[in-house]
Amino acid sequence: MSSISGLIFSAVFFFALNSFCSATARDLNVCNECEYKTIADALLASEDGDRIIVKSGEYKEHDLAINKEISLIGEGRPEINAELKGAGIVINRSNVTVSGFKIRNVDVNYLSEPAGVRVEYSDNCIIRNNEFENTFFAVYLAGAKKCEVLENKIAGLARTESSSGNGIHLWKCRELNISGNEISGHRDGIYLEFVSSSFIDGNFSNKNLRYGLHFMFSDSNSYSQNTFETNGAGVAVMYSKFIIMKGNTFRNNWGESSYGLLLKELYDGLLEGNLFYKNTAGIHLEGSNRIEMIGNDFIENGWALNALGNSYDNKILNNNFINNTFDISSNASKSNNTYSGNYWDKYKGYDLNRDGTGDIPYRPVSLFSMILEKSPESIIMLRSIIVDLLDAVERIVPSVIPETLIDEKPSFQKRT
Amino acid sequence: MSISILKYVFFDLLRSRFIITYGIMLALISLGVAYFSNDEMKTSLTLLNIILFIIPLVCLIFGSIHFYDSGEFIEFLLTQPVSRNTVFRAEYLGLTLALSVAAIAGLIPAIILNGITVSALFLTIISVAMTFIFTGLAFLSSTINTEKVRGIGLSIVLWLFLAIIFDLIIVLLIILFRDYPLENLIIIFTSLNPIDLGRILLLLKTDASAMMGFTGASFKLFFGSTTGIVVSSLAMFLWILIPYFLAIRIFRKKNF
Numbered sequence: 001m002s003s004i005s006g007l008i009f010s011a012v013f014f015f016a017l018n019s020f021c022s023a024t025a026r027d028l029n030v031c032n033e034c035e036y037k038t039i040a041d042a043l044l045a046s047e048d049g050d051r052i053i054v055k056s057g058e059y060k061e062h063d064l065a066i067n068k069e070i071s072l073i074g075e076g077r078p079e080i081n082a083e084l085k086g087a088g089i090v091i092n093r094s095n096v097t098v099s100g101f102k103i104r105n106v107d108v109n110y111l112s113e114p115a116g117v118r119v120e121y122s123d124n125c126i127i128r129n130n131e132f133e134n135t136f137f138a139v140y141l142a143g144a145k146k147c148e149v150l151e152n153k154i155a156g157l158a159r160t161e162s163s164s165g166n167g168i169h170l171w172k173c174r175e176l177n178i179s180g181n182e183i184s185g186h187r188d189g190i191y192l193e194f195v196s197s198s199f200i201d202g203n204f205s206n207k208n209l210r211y212g213l214h215f216m217f218s219d220s221n222s223y224s225q226n227t228f229e230t231n232g233a234g235v236a237v238m239y240s241k242f243i244i245m246k247g248n249t250f251r252n253n254w255g256e257s258s259y260g261l262l263l264k265e266l267y268d269g270l271l272e273g274n275l276f277y278k279n280t281a282g283i284h285l286e287g288s289n290r291i292e293m294i295g296n297d298f299i300e301n302g303w304a305l306n307a308l309g310n311s312y313d314n315k316i317l318n319n320n321f322i323n324n325t326f327d328i329s330s331n332a333s334k335s336n337n338t339y340s341g342n343y344w345d346k347y348k349g350y351d352l353n354r355d356g357t358g359d360i361p362y363r364p365v366s367l368f369s370m371i372l373e374k375s376p377e378s379i380i381m382l383r384s385i386i387v388d389l390l391d392a393v394e395r396i397v398p399s400v401i402p403e404t405l406i407d408e409k410p411s412f413q414k415r416t
Numbered sequence: 417m418s419i420s421i422l423k424y425v426f427f428d429l430l431r432s433r434f435i436i437t438y439g440i441m442l443a444l445i446s447l448g449v450a451y452f453s454n455d456e457m458k459t460s461l462t463l464l465n466i467i468l469f470i471i472p473l474v475c476l477i478f479g480s481i482h483f484y485d486s487g488e489f490i491e492f493l494l495t496q497p498v499s500r501n502t503v504f505r506a507e508y509l510g511l512t513l514a515l516s517v518a519a520i521a522g523l524i525p526a527i528i529l530n531g532i533t534v535s536a537l538f539l540t541i542i543s544v545a546m547t548f549i550f551t552g553l554a555f556l557s558s559t560i561n562t563e564k565v566r567g568i569g570l571s572i573v574l575w576l577f578l579a580i581i582f583d584l585i586i587v588l589l590i591i592l593f594r595d596y597p598l599e600n601l602i603i604i605f606t607s608l609n610p611i612d613l614g615r616i617l618l619l620l621k622t623d624a625s626a627m628m629g630f631t632g633a634s635f636k637l638f639f640g641s642t643t644g645i646v647v648s649s650l651a652m653f654l655w656i657l658i659p660y661f662l663a664i665r666i667f668r669k670k671n672f
Contacts, residue, residue, distance in 0.1 A: 254623060371587070377599060
């Protein structure tokens with residue numbers, strides 16, 4: 001009897017204590033003169049609901065594991081220097097916030113993949129306003145849900161693709177919000193694998209060795225208003241469904257095997273209002289079906305759109321094609337995609353009834369780009385007079401270029 | 417003696433209506449191109465196309481016309497105690513220098529607007545090289561044919577061949593034999609045509625070279641390397657020297 005009442009008593013006591021504690025969430029200060037000298041000590045002493053305030057200064061700590069529902073907040077941008085001994089912060093619990101830090105010098109380890117901030121199987125985390133420098137992986141989310149990665153500045157020192165990590169690495173996550181980050185000097189700027197229902201908005205990803213953004217097996221995501229500049233191979237979206245891409249800028253991805261945007265095995269996507277400027281290939285479409293490209297600007301690319309023959313039922317509507325060396329190229333003799341209402345700067349037709357639509361259809365594939373697709377050596381004739389002549393002849397008497405690859409209603413004015 | 421004939425021919429030509437018009441026309445074109453395109457690389461590539469089209473044509477046709485027109489002057493000079501070599505050299509250099517001056521003057525507006533860049537330098541070198549090569553060819557066709565019409569006709573055929581038909585043959589070769597590894601053959605073939613050489617050398621200096629891609633890598637490897645530049649410069653020099661010496665051989669034995 002007494003044991004039962006004792007149990008009840010202790011349960012009530014602990015409940016009261018617990019609620020008391022969470023009602024008065026404490027602030028734990030960390031600095032040289034504070035109660036806690038190291039972040040690790042403060043983490044050990046903290047309880048759910050606490051805030052750990054880290055004052056400015058350098059903290060030579062690594063592998064800081066957060067197992068409680070706390071907020072870790074840096075004031076005056078304190079620096080966590082892992083001194084190449086391990087990872088920075090590892091979050092194993094839901095409802096954790098990390099903000100205001102500068103995290104440096106994370107170890108390179110191909111087995112454990114250490115990161116500046118790593119989140120493992122936790123929900124509702126917020127990683128905001130941190131700076132990462134020379135962190136193997138900067139932010140690494142594995143099995144996370146409803147997390148936010150906001151306004152971080154990430155700079156890596158990647159030298160080769162095989163020896164470097166990704167800026168923001170997302171694996172098997174759901175409902176994330178990745179916004180306003182600046183990422184450079186990594187293998188992939190943002191990498192997604194098995195991620196769904198997430199938003200990637202307003203990030204600036206540049207000078208990464210491979211892709212600025214890399215999608216694999218990630219359905220129902222949206223990315224908009226991002227800028228991808230001077231990345232080794234641009235942006236790759238592969239093996240995914242229902243992707244929305246709006247208002248992004250793909251710029252200066254210029255090199256031998258570089259794309260603005262590589263779409264491979266992508267189904268049911270929407271591309272709207274993006275700018276492709278000075279890429280070797282603006283969009284490279286391979287095995288991708290039912291994608292709508294509406295109102296995009298393709299300006300000064302080598303190839304604006306390279307649509308391989310295994311891409312079906314894509315709609316290319318109301319886009320601007322300006323100053324591209326080749327507008328469309330394709331290796332197929334038939335086109336299974338719809339082109340309509342686009343503005344082509346090379347269009348030489350007329351508009352007699354002044355309805356804004358050209359009266360004769362436009363064939364966006366030039367003879368030379370067909371030849372080039374079949375025998376790539378002919379690139380040596382680029383900008384030769386004979387190429388212009390052949391294209392002109394083909395335009396007057398079409399015989400080689402695909403009959404069905406045609407814009408029946410080319411726009412007469414530039415689309416706005 | 418040679419110098420004084422050269423000076424006379426050069427300054428006489430420089431004052432001629434044709435050379436002045438030619439220079440002004442090139443200058444207007446390069447001014448227009450540089451003014452309306454905001455990109456230095458694009459300007460260079462457009463100018464390159466124009467230069468590779470116009471300079472060979474003008475040099476071939478005007479070279480032939482000039483040679484026939486100065487026939488009486490040459491005959492008069494040959495009655496004086498000067499060797500045929502001296503007269504020919506002075507005529508050739510006088511004309512090429514005058515045409516080069518006009519070509520460089522034509523490029524100056526673009527250089528002023530865009531600054532002195534690697535591609536501008538290349539463009540200038542290519543223009544001068546083209547002038548030397550095609551004036552030599554013009555003199556060759558004029559020494560072969562005593563008749564003016566035939567000489568000019570041969571010049572036009574030469575231009576058609578090197579500017580258009582040669583490239584057409586290469587394209588056909590590439591299409592017909594696309595199952596075979598053609599890279600080295602294409603490199604040899606394009607080195608045989610000065611117009612193609614000029615085009616490829618400048619192309620590799622611009623960022624259009626990135627479009628060469630995977631298969632173009634071997635071209636880039638060759639033409640971008642020091643060996644490639646030495647070989648193509650050598651080919652250009654041969655294109656200047658061979659027509660010149662062939663023409664001078666014929667000129668020495670020519671009956672006037």
